[in-house]
Amino acid sequence: HKGAKKGDVSGPYCYKGSWNGWHLSTIFCICHITLYVCLAAVVCSSVHSDPQALILGGEPFPFQQCWLVQMSFATALFLNFICWVWTVDKDKARLFYLAVVINGIPVMSYGLLASGMTPIFIDVNGRRLIVVRYLQWLFTTPAMLYLYSILSSVRTREVLISMANGIIMIVTGYLANVLPAPFDLFALAASFLAFYYVMQTLDKNIALAVAECCSNEDESYRRALRGAQLLTTFSWVGVPAIWMLA
Structure with a gap:
């Protein structure tokens, strides 16, 4: 932003520092993808x-559905790539690296799952336990939090x-599926407490980003953020709720 002081961490697209000429967000994405591939x-x-x-x-495992999910994430990643190609602003374009983490890692995860290369177990409740999904969430969740923090002054x-x-x-959450009772309940309670804090932080990040759009020219951007806030809330709350009721 014009007039921003060096070291200021306020305003959208704030990448919170650099190291040896590399933005921390870029280092974050490179390390994230490399570590995920290794694990x-x-x-x-x-x-x-x-x-x-x-x-x-x-009932056999639905490998075909995994291919369809992979294609949906691949489509989202391709659309992100098109937006990146047509983005002139370098700071906005750098957000694509985080999109690679958020959408690219699921592409790899569901590709491995659809090909039968990832382990599948039965949890303590008699359901299928897909390890690669937890591994995927372990990387995409911090990336999503980092993305929304960049858009605001958190x-x-x-x-x-x-x-x-x-x-x-x-x-x-993973431990709640593998530990015997009553330890699974303690793990589940800890997971829900952490989930509440994560949801609170996500909502705060997007709300701050909306509040910082003060000009009339940012109205479309503000509407997009509000849509993202609504979608994030419904998806993050709805999916666990459906899983608990299933």
Whole structure:
């Protein structure tokens, strides 16, 4: 922004510093994708599926649906790429790197899942437990929090705390599916507490970004952010609710 002081962390598209000429957001994305690929390779090569999970209840695992989900994420990634090509502003264009993490990692995850390379187990509730999904969420959730923090003036400390809570939410959610009673309930409670904090942070990030759009020229951008806020709330609350009721 014009007139912004060096080191100021306010305003949209604030990348909160650089290191050796690299924006921290770029370093974040490179490390995120590299670490995901390494961990996914270790999991796929060292852990094997439970044969019973592949035909749970006499129904084979829906590999075809995984291909369809992969194509939907690939389409979203392609649309992000088109937007990146036509974006002149370098700061806005840099958001594409985070889009690669948020949409690109699911493309890889569901590709591995559809090809039968990722392990599938049966959890303590008798449902299929797909490990690669938790591994995917472990990387895409912090990336989403980082993306929305860039669009607003949220402080770095708050972003790091929300990322830590996102990781706690996913890890304890996984443990709730593998630990016996009553330990699974403690893990589930911890996951829901972390989930509440993450949702609160996401809503705050988008609300601040909307509030910082003060000019008439930003009206379309403000509407897009409000739509993102509504979609994020419904998807993040609706999916766990459906899972709990299923």
